[in-house]
Amino acid sequence: MQKITREQLIAKASELLSNGTVSQVLGWGKGEFDYDVTPTLFSSAEELENGFVFNDFCGANFSKYLVSKAAKADGKLLVFLKPCDTYSFNQLLTEHRFDREKVYAVGIPCEGMADISKVKAISGDGIASINADGDNLVVTTLYEDAPITIATKDVLAERCINCKSKKHVAYDELMGEEGEVLASNRFDEVARLEAMTADERFAFWQNELSRCIRCNACRDACPACTCEKCVFDNPNSGVENKSPANEFEEKLFHIIRAYHVAGRCTDCGECSRVCPQNIPLHLLNRKFIKDINEFYGEYQAGEEVDSRAPLVNYTTEDLEPGEVFDRGDNNA
Amino acid sequence: MNNNKYLREELLRQSGVNPKKCMKCGKCTATCPAFDEMEYHPHQFVSMVESGDIEPLLKSESLYKCLSCFACIDRCPRGVEPAKLVEAVRLSVIRKQGGNRLSADDVPSLLDEDVPQQLLVSAFRKYSK
Amino acid sequence: MRKCSLEKINEIFAAIAKNAALYLPVDRTDGSAAYKKWEEGTVWSNALNTVRSPKDFFFPQTEDLMRFKTKGKTVQLEDIRTEAEAFVVFGVRACDVKSFDILDRVFLTEPADSFYANRRNHGVIVSLACTRPVETCFCKTFGIDPSAPAGDISAWKTESDIFFEANTEKGKALLHTLSELTEECDDGAVAEQKAKINAVMEKLPLKDLSTKGFGGGKTAELFDAPEWDELSSACLGCGTCTFVCPTCQCYDIKDFNTGNGVIRFRCWDSCMYSDFTKMAHGNNRLTQKERFRQRFMHKLVYYPENNDGLFSCVGCGRCLAKCPISMNIVKVMKKIGGNKGE
C-alpha cells in the first residue's frame, strides 16, 4: 500500500487549486477497472473527487506530458512526481523541454508499483476488483469465490524491484518523508547477459526483438524521446520505417532508439512497462548506463539539472573503443 | 643479468616505484639526513635499480642506514618515492634464508635504559623477516 | 457434430499439420500467449487471448507486393505473387472470428485485394468457443455470442473433450480428414458448455456496454463532441491499439531501395501516427486529437455507415489490456455514446 493516500493528494491538489497556485492538476484518472489508470488533467476539486485515483497501479511517468501540457496550461500545472519521475523531470529541464515556471511539482513518496500481469499470474485472469490492504492486495475474480490475498511486494513491477532511488531530486513541495538513493541490483541482468557468449546473446536478443510489432509505444512513452519529429517518422531522415520488415530493422530501431537516449535515459523503465510484447527493452538502456558508468564514471541522468550528458562530453583520457572489450574477457 | 632482470622487475613490483619517472635532479639525496652514513644515496638506488646494477646495493650497508624518514619521498618533484625502493631492496635481502639483520638473540645485548623499547620493536620489524 | 477426447488432441494436430501449416496459441514465457506454428511437441495454450490477433495470418504486418529490378537504366518488373500455402488457424475466439467479417468487407469487396484473398482461400479457421471470458471482454456489445463462434469449423472445449462442427465446405473437408480421430455425437455437452459461458458473461463488468448513440449517420452529432479533447488528451500517439486490434486494416505502401532494385511492400499503418496517410500537402489530420477521433469514429460510425450497420470492433479487449495509458474504445463509448453518464 502506498504511504500517501488518494485523499491526501486530493486535499493537496484542491488546496493548490483554490489558493490559485495552480490552475490544473495532472493526475491519475480512474479507469474501467481497479488497475487501469489514465493520465488526466483536472481543473476543480469536484473533478478530482470524481475521477482522481491513487493506488498501487499508478506507475505511469508523467514527466513527458509536461512538454505538451505545461505549454498549453493557462496558469501553473500541478504535477505529482514519484521519486523516479523527478529524474525524468530534471532531465527534461536540462534539455529545456518545458518551462519550469509553468509547473508546480509535488514530490510524493512511492512504495513501488504493482504489475497487473504479475497479479493475474497469481490470481488468474478475470479480475473483478483489487483493493489494497496493508502490505497486501486483495483480489476478487470472476472465477474464484473467495478473495485472493497477494503480497504487494510479490507483484512489484520489475523497475520497482530494482528501484534506484526513493529520493526526489526535484520538487516545489514534498509530501511525506524523503527517501534515499538506493543501492539497487539493477545491472545484474545486464551483467548476466554480458557473461553469456556472443552467440547466446545474439539468440537471446533475436528471440526478444523478433516479437517487436513496432507500435512505437516504447518510444512514445519514453520521457527522453521528446523529439518534435522522430527520425523514424521522418521520411527525409534516411532511416524512416514503419514496420520491422525483418530482423535487421528490428535491431536498427532498437539500437538507435537506445543510442539516442544514451546518457539521457534516467532508467525509468517506461519502455518495458508499455511494451505490449513484454520485450525487456530497458536492458538496452541499462547496458548503455552501465557502460557509461564503467567507462566514464558514475552518471545518473536527471540527478542534477544542467549536467552534461556523457556522450556530449569527453576527457582526453577516455578509453578507446578497443579497450572496452579488454577490460576482462566477457566471453571467457 | 637475467637474474637481475627478474629481481629488478620484482623490486619495482613490490615497491610500486617507476624509476623511469626520475629526472635525476638529486633532490632526494639533497634532502637525505642519512647521507653521510650511506654508501649509496637515494638517487643512486633509483638509477642503479633502473639499470639493473643491483648487486652492490644488496651488499651495501646503506640498506640499514636509511632511516625510512621518507624525506626523499616527500621532496621528490616527480613522485618517484626512492625510500620505497630502498625498502624493497632491503626486504629482498632480509627475506632470503639467513638474511635477518637482527635476530631475537641480538636484542638483549641492545637493551639499554636510554633506548626506547619502541625503537627496538620497530628495528626488529624493519630488519628481520 | 463430432467429438474427440482432449487426450488425443495432439493426434488431431498432427493430422491437420500433415496437409497444412497449423497455427495455434502457445504460451510464452512472459505469461502471454501467441500463435505459433505447430510441430511435434508444441503445447496448445489454455489461454484464449493472444497478444496479436489471428488477422496476422491473412493480413501480415509487412508483405512484399512487387519488385523492380534495375540494371543500368533499365527497370524490370517482377511478379512475386505466389499461391499461399494451405494453412489452418486453430483456436480462434468468437470475437476474433468475427473480425474476418469486417476485414472481408474491406479486402474482398471488388476490386478484391488479391493478396488477402489468396490467403483467405487457402486458410481454414477453426474457432473455439470461449471458456473463460475476462473483465476486458465486451463482445456481446457487438452481438457476438462467445459460446457459438463462427469460422470454417466451430469448436467447443470441455474438461475432457473437444467438439467440432463444420460450417463451410472448407471446414467440412478438413473435418472429414479427421473422421478417424473423431466420433459423431449429440450437442448435449456443448449446450451445457454454452450455458456455463453465458452465465459468466452475465458477471462481466462491461456486460451492459451498449452501442447506443453510435452507428451510421452519427457523424454530424459526434464529430465535434467536446469530449474528444479530454479523451485524447493523454494519447501518446503510439500504434499499440491499432496493431493488436483484430479489425484495424490500414496499411501503407512503401518502396525499399535494395541497391539493385526496389521492393514495393505494404506494412501496417496506424491512424494514430503523425505520418499516417501523408499526402503531398502533408498530413490531413494534424493533431493527435484528430487522429484519435478518426480511429474511434471509424470503428463506431464510418464503418457501420458503409457496411450495413456492422461495427468494426469485436470487443476482444486487447486494446484495453495493452494501451500504455489505458485509454480505449470502452472509455470512448461510455463518454460520448448513448450510455453517457451511466
Next chain:
Amino acid sequence: MQVNEYKPLIVAFCCNWCSYAGADLAGNNRLAYPADVKIIRVPCSCRVNPTFILRAFQRGADGVIICGCHPGDCHYTSGNYYTRRRMAALFSMLDFLGIEKERTRLEWVSAAEGAKFAATMNDFVQTVASLGENKRLEDLRCKK
C-alpha cells in the same frame, strides 16, 4: 589465387584532415592493401553517425572501420574525443546484441601514417575475412 575466395566488403570512414590524407599517403608510397576497402570521406570522424555504420552493415558491408586524427590532434580540436565515446558505446552495444565485435573498429591514423593506414586495413580485412560474411546485421532484401 582461389577463384571463389571470400571477399569481405569493408567500409572505411576517414576524416578529411588526418586519416584520408594518411590513406592518400599510403597511395603515394604504393603501400598495398586489399581493394575490398572502400573509403568514404567525412570532414571529421565525429561526423560518423551510428546509423551510417548500421546502414553499411544492412547493405552488405562485412566490416566498418572509422579512422580519425589521433586524440589531441583533431583538426576541430575535440571531434575525435566525441567519436571515441560514441563508438565505445555503440560497439559495446553491438557486442551486447551478440554481433561480432571484430566487425567494427576505430583507429587513429595521422596524415603522416600511410604505413599505419595500410597495415591497419590489411589487418582489418584479414580479421573480418576470418569471420566470414556478416549474417547478424544483414538485411536479406539487399542481397536479392
Next chain:
Amino acid sequence: MQRVGVFVCWCGSNIAGTVDVKAVAEALKNEPGVVFSTDYQYMCSQAGQDMIINAVKEHNLTGIVVCSCSPRMHEATFRKTAAAAGLNPYMVEIANIREQCSWVHKDMALGTEKAIILGKAAVAKVNLNAPLTPGQSPVTKRALVIGGGIAGIQTALDIADAGFEVDIVEKKPTIGGKMAQLDKTFPTLDCAACILTPKMVDVAQNDKIRIFSYSEVAEVKGFVGNFDVTIKKNARYVKEDICTGCGACVEKCPMKKNPNEFNLGMDNRPAIYIPFAQAVPKVATIDPNACNMLKNGKCGVCARICTAGAIDYTQKDEYIEEKYGAIVVATGFNPISMDKFDEFAYNQSKDVITSLEFERLTNAAGPTAGHLERPSDGRSPKTIVFVQCVGSRCDACAEKGKEYCSKICCMYTAKHAMLVRDKYPETEVYVFYIDVRTPGKNFDEFYRRAVEEYGVKYVKGMVGKVVPEGDKLKVQASDLLANKQLHIDADLVVLAAAIEPDKSARPLATMLTASMDTNDFFTEAHPKLRPVESPTAGVFLSGACQGPKDIPETVSQASAAAAKVIGLLAKDKLTGNPCIAHSDELMCNGCSSCANVCPYGAITYEDKEFRMPDRTTKVRRVASVNPAVCQGCGACTVACPSGAMDLKGFANLQIMAEVDAICK
C-alpha cells in the same frame, strides 16, 4: 536528381596502369542521373578542364564527377572549372581512384571494379548535392588586445601601425606587465625599462590605440569579425583625462603603509599611487581598501592638494560596450605561489625570495634603488644560492608544482648570477640545476660566460632543504657529480619559481569559448601550423598565455598575432566555408546537445514562435548555427537525436547514398 557528367582521368599511366579507365567511364554511364561519361589522359590539364566546361554546356550538366586523384589534390581545381562552366563549384564530387585505388591495388580487375564503385558513390552523392554559397559577414575593423604586457603592447603597436584601431584592456593601473618589473634582459643584458618604456610611450601617443587600464573584460558576445565586448572600467577615483600625473597627491597621502604590488610587497606605497615613474597612463589610482576617505569618509587630502581637481571619490565602475573584429589574448603569466614549498623556507625567511623579487631587488627603480641588500637586514649578501626548477617539471600527480618546463628560468638565473658576480665579485654564487636548458640565439654562450668568465658555481643537483639559522640560511643540497651532499651557509636564496598562466585567463577563455589545456594555457588552433590562433575563429594568442615564453619569443608571437589580425581586419567581408551545419527549426527540440559538443560555440538558441497544427502558436527554443563561426566538423549532427542538425556538403542523406552505392 542531377544531370551528371562523369570524367575519368588516366593520370597518364598512374591510374590507367591499373584501372581500366574506359571500362569505368562506360560502367558509370548507366548510373542514375549520369547523362555523359568520358575519359581523358590528364583531366587537370587545361585541355581536360576545357573538356569539362564544354560538356557542361553541351549536355546541360548540373553535376560533375571527376574520377581522378585525391580531392586533397585537385578538388579546388575542378571546383574552379565548374565555376568557369557556370556551375556552382560545390556541384563537383571527386572519386579518388588514384591514391586510394590505382596506387594501392595491383590487380587490374579488382582495381577497375573498385574504381567503378568509388565512381558510383560519387555519382550517388552528387545527385544529392545542392549549390552552396559561402556565407559572408562584415568585419568590424577594430581589434581588442587583452593584456598590456610586452605581448599586448607589441601586438597593439603592429596592428595600429597597419592603420587599424586597437584597444588594450589592462587590469593593472598601468601597462607594461612583467617586463616593466625586470632589471636587465638576457642574453644582451640591456635594461628592460630602456627598451620597454619607449614602446609604452608609443602606445600612449598612438592615436589608433586606446588604453583601458585598471579594466577588465566583462562579457564577450558575437563571433569572428563581429565581437561585442563589454569592458568593465574599475573606478580608480581619479579622473584619467584630468590627472597630470604630477604625483603631489602621492606625496601627501597620509596612508603610506600599503604593500607595493609593483615591488612585490618588498616596500610600501600610499593609498593613492602611481605604480612607477614611467607608468602609462601616468595617472594616479586610489586603492579603495587603503584610502581612509573611501573607507571612512575622513581625510580628503589628495582632493585638496590636486590643483587639477582630478580626484573623484564618487567615481563608479563603468561599463563600456565596444565592437571588435578580432580579439588578441595576451594575459601573460605569474610565478606560482611558493606556499607549498616548505623545504625552501620561503615563508619563514625574508631572505628566501623568488627570482622576480630578485629582479626588483637589483632594479635601480626597485625598493633598494638597485643595491643588492638582504630584505631582512639590508646587509649585502656574501653567499647566494639560486635554486632552479622550483615547481617546474613536477610529476602530474604531485600536489605541488607544474608538469611543464617554465622555459625562462635557466636563462634569467644565469643572468642574475652573472650580474651579481659582475657587480659584487666577492660574492659567492651557487646555481643548483637539474639541466641547463639554453636553446636560443646566444643563449648557451651566455650561460657559458656566467660559468667561465664570471665564476658562477653551477652545481648539478638540487637543494633539499633550507633552514634559517641565526642570520644564515643553512642550505643542504646534493652535488650529484661529486656524489656529495653540500652544506652551504647562504645569505640569500633565490628560487626560480615556475610560471603559470594568469588567473584571469580561465574565465576569459570561457567568455571567448576558446579552449585551454589542463594547465590553463590557451590552446592553439594547430600546435605547429597555426600557433598564434586559438581554435575559436577571430581569437588570437600572444605571449605567455599560450605557454612559457621569453621576451624575444613573446615579441615575435605578438607580431605574428598582429599579422593575423591585420590579415583579418583587412578584409571587408569574411567568406566562410559553405560546408557548415544548419538546423531545421521545425525538427529542433532545443535540447542543447549540439551546443554542448560544438568546439566553436557556433550554436545559439532562440525562442521562436511556431504555428501549431491546431492553429495555435507555440514558442519553442530552437538552435541556430552561426555560419561565420561554424567550421563544419559535424559533431553536432550526430549529437542531435532528432536529426534536425545536418551538415551541408556532407549531409546525412549524401553519406548514406555513398554507403548504399558502395555496398550494393
